[in-house]
Amino acid sequence: MHPEKTAKQYWKRNLRLLVILFSIWFLVSYGFGIIFADQLNQISLGGYKLGFWFAQQGSIYVFILIIFVYAALMNRLDREFDVNE
Template identity: 70%
Template sequence: MSNHNLQNYWKKNLQYLVILLAVWFLSSYGAGILFTDALNSIKIGGFKLGFWFAQQGSIYVFIIIIFIYVALMNKLDKEFDVDEK
């Protein structure tokens, strides 16, 4: 694969990483820690929202992030023809 192509592939990968890690940070450190008090004024069922993110929600978001990344990268690998045969 040409050098130029490799650079584009890597750049795209880094873009995905930045976006997904931002979500990772916001769901755990954001909703679960920094803004918990503000979110706690919202209630869903018996859960205060900030507390729910800290003890439940962030973990669900983590799982979703990984599977989205897997799907994005599988597609990207094919697009740039660097997937494994």
């Protein structure tokens, strides 16, 4: 581990990534799927109303993406800080 790249920094970078990913997680489910669902329902996605689509389909797809993006970025972070297995 480089002296300037400490465990503390690694943890900070991890937390920053978590804040970003959980903001997206919150936005697509609680935001688009519940709180703003009525407004989004004015927009159509094929035969779907958009708010309904986020609540029953879209949020789930985004959840999957979030986990794979997290796994990839954390693996990269591990290598950068030389803490990978």
